[in-house]
Amino acid sequence: MEKQKDSFRKLLRFTRPYRKRILIAVTFTGVLTLIGLVPPLLIKRLIDDVVGASRWDMLTGVILMLIAIPIATAGVSFLNNFVIAYIGQRLVFDVRLKMYRQLQRLSIRFYETMKTGKIVSRMMSDVAMVQNMITGNTITMVTDIISFCFATVIIFSLSWKLSVVLLGILPLYLLNYKFFMRRIRRTNISYRFEMDQITNTLQERISGTQLVRAFVKERAETQQFLAGTRRSLNYAMRGVIHSASFSTASRIINGIGSSVLFCLGCYLVIRGEITYGAVTAFMAYAQRLLGPALRFTEISNLIQQTLVSADRIFEVLDAEPEIKEVKGAKDLLPIKGYVKFENVTFAYTPGEPVLKEINLEIQPGTTVALVGHTGCGKTTIGNLLLRLYDPQSGQILIDSRNIAEVSLKSLRGQIGVVLQDTVLFNTTIKENIKYGKRNATDQEVIEAAKTAEIHDFIMSKKEGYETLIGEGGTKLSVGQKQRIAIARAIITNPGILIMDEATSSLDSESEALIQKALRKVLANRTSFVIAHRLSTIVNADLIIVMDKGRIVETGTHRELLEKKEGFYRQLHQQQHASLRAA
Amino acid sequence: MKKSEESSYRSIKRLIGAYLRPYWFRVLIVAIVTSMSAMAPYVFGYLGKVMVDDVLQLGEIVKKTVPEQLNLLVLVFFAYIAVHLLSIGFTWFYSYNLAYVSQRIVYTLRQQLHEKLQRLQMTFFDQRQTGKIVARVIDDVDVIQGNATYTLINIISQVALLLVGVVILLKLNFTLAFIAFATLPLYAISYQILVRRIREINQSLRKKNAEIYGLLDEKITGARVIKSFAQEHFEIRKFFRKATKFIRLIMKNVLFNNTLSAIATLISGVGTAVVLWYGALQVKTGTMSLGSLLYFYSSVGVLFSPLITLTNMNVITQRLLTVLGRVFSVLDEEVTIKDSENAVELAEVKGAVSFRHVWLKYEGANEYDLKDINFEVPSGCTVSLVGPSGSGKSSLVNLLLRLYDPTKGDILIDGQSTKGIKLTSLRKHIGMVPQEAILFSGTIAQNIKYGRFNATPQQVINAAKVAEIHDFICSLPEKYETQIGERGMSLSGGQKQRLALAMALLTDPTILILDDSTSALDAETEARLWVTLKKIMANRTSFVITHRISTAMNADFILVLDKGRIVERGSHEELIASSGIYRRLFEQQRTAA
Numbered sequence A: 001m002e003k004q005k006d007s008f009r010k011l012l013r014f015t016r017p018y019r020k021r022i023l024i025a026v027t028f029t030g031v032l033t034l035i036g037l038v039p040p041l042l043i044k045r046l047i048d049d050v051v052g053a054s055r056w057d058m059l060t061g062v063i064l065m066l067i068a069i070p071i072a073t074a075g076v077s078f079l080n081n082f083v084i085a086y087i088g089q090r091l092v093f094d095v096r097l098k099m100y101r102q103l104q105r106l107s108i109r110f111y112e113t114m115k116t117g118k119i120v121s122r123m124m125s126d127v128a129m130v131q132n133m134i135t136g137n138t139i140t141m142v143t144d145i146i147s148f149c150f151a152t153v154i155i156f157s158l159s160w161k162l163s164v165v166l167l168g169i170l171p172l173y174l175l176n177y178k179f180f181m182r183r184i185r186r187t188n189i190s191y192r193f194e195m196d197q198i199t200n201t202l203q204e205r206i207s208g209t210q211l212v213r214a215f216v217k218e219r220a221e222t223q224q225f226l227a228g229t230r231r232s233l234n235y236a237m238r239g240v241i242h243s244a245s246f247s248t249a250s251r252i253i254n255g256i257g258s259s260v261l262f263c264l265g266c267y268l269v270i271r272g273e274i275t276y277g278a279v280t281a282f283m284a285y286a287q288r289l290l291g292p293a294l295r296f297t298e299i300s301n302l303i304q305q306t307l308v309s310a311d312r313i314f315e316v317l318d319a320e321p322e323i324k325e326v327k328g329a330k331d332l333l334p335i336k337g338y339v340k341f342e343n344v345t346f347a348y349t350p351g352e353p354v355l356k357e358i359n360l361e362i363q364p365g366t367t368v369a370l371v372g373h374t375g376c377g378k379t380t381i382g383n384l385l386l387r388l389y390d391p392q393s394g395q396i397l398i399d400s401r402n403i404a405e406v407s408l409k410s411l412r413g414q415i416g417v418v419l420q421d422t423v424l425f426n427t428t429i430k431e432n433i434k435y436g437k438r439n440a441t442d443q444e445v446i447e448a449a450k451t452a453e454i455h456d457f458i459m460s461k462k463e464g465y466e467t468l469i470g471e472g473g474t475k476l477s478v479g480q481k482q483r484i485a486i487a488r489a490i491i492t493n494p495g496i497l498i499m500d501e502a503t504s505s506l507d508s509e510s511e512a513l514i515q516k517a518l519r520k521v522l523a524n525r526t527s528f529v530i531a532h533r534l535s536t537i538v539n540a541d542l543i544i545v546m547d548k549g550r551i552v553e554t555g556t557h558r559e560l561l562e563k564k565e566g567f568y569r570q571l572h573q574q575q576h577a578s579l580r581a582a
Numbered sequence B: 001m002k003k004s005e006e007s008s009y010r011s012i013k014r015l016i017g018a019y020l021r022p023y024w025f026r027v028l029i030v031a032i033v034t035s036m037s038a039m040a041p042y043v044f045g046y047l048g049k050v051m052v053d054d055v056l057q058l059g060e061i062v063k064k065t066v067p068e069q070l071n072l073l074v075l076v077f078f079a080y081i082a083v084h085l086l087s088i089g090f091t092w093f094y095s096y097n098l099a100y101v102s103q104r105i106v107y108t109l110r111q112q113l114h115e116k117l118q119r120l121q122m123t124f125f126d127q128r129q130t131g132k133i134v135a136r137v138i139d140d141v142d143v144i145q146g147n148a149t150y151t152l153i154n155i156i157s158q159v160a161l162l163l164v165g166v167v168i169l170l171k172l173n174f175t176l177a178f179i180a181f182a183t184l185p186l187y188a189i190s191y192q193i194l195v196r197r198i199r200e201i202n203q204s205l206r207k208k209n210a211e212i213y214g215l216l217d218e219k220i221t222g223a224r225v226i227k228s229f230a231q232e233h234f235e236i237r238k239f240f241r242k243a244t245k246f247i248r249l250i251m252k253n254v255l256f257n258n259t260l261s262a263i264a265t266l267i268s269g270v271g272t273a274v275v276l277w278y279g280a281l282q283v284k285t286g287t288m289s290l291g292s293l294l295y296f297y298s299s300v301g302v303l304f305s306p307l308i309t310l311t312n313m314n315v316i317t318q319r320l321l322t323v324l325g326r327v328f329s330v331l332d333e334e335v336t337i338k339d340s341e342n343a344v345e346l347a348e349v350k351g352a353v354s355f356r357h358v359w360l361k362y363e364g365a366n367e368y369d370l371k372d373i374n375f376e377v378p379s380g381c382t383v384s385l386v387g388p389s390g391s392g393k394s395s396l397v398n399l400l401l402r403l404y405d406p407t408k409g410d411i412l413i414d415g416q417s418t419k420g421i422k423l424t425s426l427r428k429h430i431g432m433v434p435q436e437a438i439l440f441s442g443t444i445a446q447n448i449k450y451g452r453f454n455a456t457p458q459q460v461i462n463a464a465k466v467a468e469i470h471d472f473i474c475s476l477p478e479k480y481e482t483q484i485g486e487r488g489m490s491l492s493g494g495q496k497q498r499l500a501l502a503m504a505l506l507t508d509p510t511i512l513i514l515d516d517s518t519s520a521l522d523a524e525t526e527a528r529l530w531v532t533l534k535k536i537m538a539n540r541t542s543f544v545i546t547h548r549i550s551t552a553m554n555a556d557f558i559l560v561l562d563k564g565r566i567v568e569r570g571s572h573e574e575l576i577a578s579s580g581i582y583r584r585l586f587e588q589q590r591t592a593a
């Protein structure tokens, strides 16, 4: 509860820039509500005075007012609606932008714990929900309070007897409301939950549709989907039954109640206690009292619901990026390429260290190869160097500066990386290559593509560099994607290059060509090459052999081969035993 | 414009003809009942008139005695209650039935969409974003659920309301009725002027909204790249621009809708006031009773309400039409890869595969991506596919699974053209490990069991052991029940690959395809893996795509692809004896040693 109050307060902070406008909107709304309360009184006048008492001289006045009211209402509400919509949309805009900014600040770990679908629904539906509450319901609340107070006063002045009867009926409404709303809400929640589930699965299955086909799971998937759909529809249907029953019950109360009131009123007219005009006015005001009364019971629930959404929004907004820049972080000067790992220990999940006591010293311009069994932590070393994660202990230095103390942009902007899982965006080849350097000229793009040995392929396409590659690059072969990722990494002319299995899907010939070209482009630059294929690494200046998160050997290819019982030597023999034999 | 109207008309016709028809009787009854219950306000108006003129005798010379009045009052009271109860019953009936029908329609639509998506060829998915496809099945159908039947019924009942209202007004007072109607053209004109803009804006709003969803989706999955390239600011700016455009559109939409509703308030407000004024004068001259005037007044109010409802309905209808068009376009998408009419079920497969002059050209490609592929694989043989990246290796094996169909040529399994085999039966006999591991969020066990959902734990463990991943799994605290995150995010590259391999092995296929499935493994793990794999592959036909000669050389024969053509074929020994690509690759990998 404390936490929710807190998030409510934080939510209100977003409205601060629009305080004046909100004040205007509230004033407008108040005025509108008051104007809206007048017509029943005018009609009463018309019935009782103009017709009833034959005061025909008053007719023009009453009618003129009846004309003036819609004109005023139309004008004011036109302005008011616009202001309200503006505030609401600006709020949505502000919150979404803030969230998106936050998403860009948050570390990879956040994305590992929260699913894509969840983040999207927080940014879209939860924000919409909060906006609805803030603009829609705040305004209704203002109207309701004003209507309720004035209507109460007016009905008592019209006829206290009828008013007492009305107040007697009121609790029935509220009871009915309370009884059903809980049920309706519960089914709604179940429905949403079920739909979320379905949507997430569908999303995954469609992006992995190739697998679904290959394993002949189409029917099973459809069945599962339909089972979910059926469940969700059952909830929806139950919701409909609940809300239909609710409105039926309240209509019954309302129907009988208003019949009783009206006829009782007319009885009083016959008895000469009040006028018929007063009865019509009473009936009109009774509705304006009942509506707000009902909504008041709902308000606490609405607030509750909004707070749930607000909480979920702040789950994103308040998430602390695990990787933060220290205060006053300076930019890393142009990288020379001296890299040092000092006693680095790291675990993705606490207690299960993936890297243990890593010590490394790399001179500028060295090509370092990382080798070792799958899962031994090679990719993790790259992740740490990019500061996608922070080590639990130890530190990493570049050019003798702790990377934890420099600005992230200057660090990552100067390190080029080819990730092990190639991620490309759904746009043109050119845009993808230029990703790390927005202002790259066409010539630079071509140079990078040539170095990555992908230029010829691109030129063989009808649209060349403007070819669209589909979602995640589906229209390319895996090796082509890798080469585009290489071009993307080197176009920034990085001070340090990390190539994580960057050529694993290439034939050794293209690989050799790329290496040769890279050597020229990246002369005197430190680069990390992670590869299983020994041909990729034999030429490295320094080979680091890892096993189960530890460095077990370092040296050049030759040095390592000389170690009799060496790990590397074993690996090497393994790979070449068969080839030798041939 | 003309054309889009025509297609809207067709969408509506289809919705009614194909989806509403099974429930036509229900819908008909609902329409009647709805129209009837919509009439209630008129009846209440009439009862009010009776009350004023006959019971209370306002503005007239009193004719009835008080007891007479009271008797009549009681009568009117019961009439009120009866009408209320009747209309409530009707309302309950139609809201239940309407919901029932729309849920059924939603179910049918979702079912058809999902089945269709499972049948559509890969090219369909290549050209579209996942998020947008999902939006059709979920969001678009939701719109249909919320509005389709409701709109239809509402239009019927509102029109009925309007017509009955017109008749009542005309009967009550001819001149007054004409004054009331005089305001209608004004309304219609302003509506006509604005509605086109509103429709356009609505359409672009929906499109922009989908774009934002798409953008979020892509950028969240690609977070690692954004961070690695320090492009956060660029992305924020991009989002800012998109969101700004969106908010402008929304405000424009608000402006137009607002104008329309202001005009509606104005016209109906002023209209009724004028009616009251003229009516009051008639009461003064005695040509009209007070009760009739009040009855008329309330009926005018009721009459204006369908106008406003119908206007709002138009916006909804526009949205509905857009959505219907999109849903139907998926349903109408041609399935190019499907079972032929007399496709057969293959109970048993020996595994002889032959490609007969197969050509393949992807959409939008300049050149053929596969050219005249022609080869035979006897059952039980292992074939290696070697060649530069982009030479068509993956495409070739995808053809075998019929994920794509060749542009020309034929592929046979056991002498039977794959086009004549039922897709499900064809694919059941083939196990494929895709080049990029596809994993779903869930546990390790769930993923391995994906292709064979009723496998026993022992079978799962065996498959994992063959794939050399069992030891790793056992080192995890939760073993086979470990959650692997979206797309297997918390695994290393090689671990993902081996999981994908285990998944395929568990289905025990006759034909096994490994598309570069050991590229992320170290030599030692790979060697261990091959020892068992070789045993498993001994009596199966297998296709092994690889860049490592050490892997390729063990095959019974090797196909070397270059630029979509088979340029060399033969056993390892034969190929190194000649001087081609293969030999060059071999030399290169050997000297690297």
Ligand SMILES: Nc1ncnc2c1ncn2[C@@H]1O[C@H](COP(=O)(O)OP(=O)(O)OP(=O)(O)O)[C@@H](O)[C@H]1O
Binding pocket: A112, A348, A349, A354, A373, A374, A375, A376, A377, A378, A379, A380, A381, A420, B489, B490, B491, B492, B493, B494, B495, B520
């Ligand atoms: N995001 C993560 N969350 C939890 N565990 C992880 C995560 N990423 C990797 N791991 C685990 O950390 C270990 C090291 O992973 P890493 O990706 O560094 O291996 P690798 O040496 O690159 O292997 P490969 O050659 O297969 O790519 C693995 O056991 C892996 O399961």
Ligand SMILES: Nc1ncnc2c1ncn2[C@@H]1O[C@H](COP(=O)(O)OP(=O)(O)OP(=O)(O)O)[C@@H](O)[C@H]1O
Binding pocket: A474, A475, A476, A477, A478, A479, A480, A505, A506, B126, B362, B363, B365, B369, B388, B389, B390, B391, B392, B393, B394, B395, B396, B435
């Ligand atoms: N879905 C697709 N749509 C259009 N073109 C495609 C599609 N998939 C592949 N291509 C093109 O077809 C050619 C052959 O691709 P394929 O994936 O078969 O190559 P590959 O031999 O498997 O290469 P790699 O070793 O890099 O995986 C490439 O030029 C590629 O760009």
Ligand SMILES: [Mg+2]
Binding pocket: A378, A379, A380, A420, A500, B492, B493, B494
């Ligand atoms: Mg790795």
Ligand SMILES: [Mg+2]
Binding pocket: A477, A478, A479, B393, B394, B395, B435
């Ligand atoms: Mg491939």
